[in-house]
Amino acid sequence: MRLICAVLPLLVLxxxxxxxxxxxxxxxxxxxxxxxxxxxxxxxxxxxVNRDLGMLGGGCYVAxxxxxxxxxxxxxxxxxxxxxxxxxxxxxIGIDRADDTxxxxxxxxxELVVPVVAGExxxxxxxxxxxxxxxxxxxxx
Numbered sequence: 001m002r003l004i005c006a007v008l009p010l011l012v013l014x015x016x017x018x019x020x021x022x023x024x025x026x027x028x029x030x031x032x033x034x035x036x037x038x039x040x041x042x043x044x045x046x047x048x049v050n051r052d053l054g055m056l057g058g059g060c061y062v063a064x065x066x067x068x069x070x071x072x073x074x075x076x077x078x079x080x081x082x083x084x085x086x087x088x089x090x091x092x093i094g095i096d097r098a099d100d101t102x103x104x105x106x107x108x109x110x111e112l113v114v115p116v117v118a119g120e121x122x123x124x125x126x127x128x129x130x131x132x133x134x135x136x137x138x139x140x141x
Contacts, residue, residue, distance in 0.1 A: 018054030018128045021077045026050060029080045033073040037066060037082040044083040045116035047091060050139065051126040053077050060103030061096040062126060062134060065111070073098060074126065086118045093126055093136045110136050 031038075037047075049064050051074045061073040064080055066089055072080040073096050092111030096104055114122050123139040 018052030018076075020125065020127075021050070021053045025053070025077060026079045027077060029072050029074050029078045033061070033075075034071075034080065035073070036069065036071040037084050040083045041085070043086060043118040045086050045118055046121040047082045047084055047089070047114060047116065047124065048121055049074065049080045049082070049091075049124045049126060049136075051076055051078055052128065054128050061099055062108070063094045063096045064126075065092040065094055066090070068092070068111075070094075070097075084116055086116050089114050089116050091124060091136065093134060108134055110134060112136060112138070114138075 047066070049072070051062065053076050058076050061075050063070045064072040064074050064082075066082060066084055068090060071082050074080050090111050091114045092109060094110075095106055095108045098104070112124075114124070116122060124136055125139040126134065126136050128134050
């Protein structure tokens with residue numbers, strides 16, 4: 001009985017962490033939630049942002065920011081493809097201010113600098129962990 005009491009909370013917390021979706025399970029963010037950087041322009045690079053699957057924050061959209069401007073509202077298991085000018089871009093995640101539920105009332109700001117090169121792609125991943133909450137990281141193959 002003691003073992004069950006010790007292990008059960010760990011299993012519950014592990015269940016709140018996210019996991020990468022298989023490529024065939026990822027869907028594109030619908031066009032009405034893609035707010036910027038949709039048209040390829042001469043010399044642009046591509047930033048691909050995937051959001052993990054998981055229960056933590058599963059009912060909420062997360063705002064994807066490029067140079068601190070909202071570019072997309074992304075849900076779990078979705079992918080946003082952003083055509084951005086070359087150079088160092090500040091890519092981050094934040095609270096979706098368009099959400100009028102409790103999801104839009106919190107605080108969230110995570111950012112990283114992404115070097116964008118014309119004609120090349122950078123892949124990022126939004127994950128959620130029970131211990132640290134949401135984060136955005138460079139995707140590893």
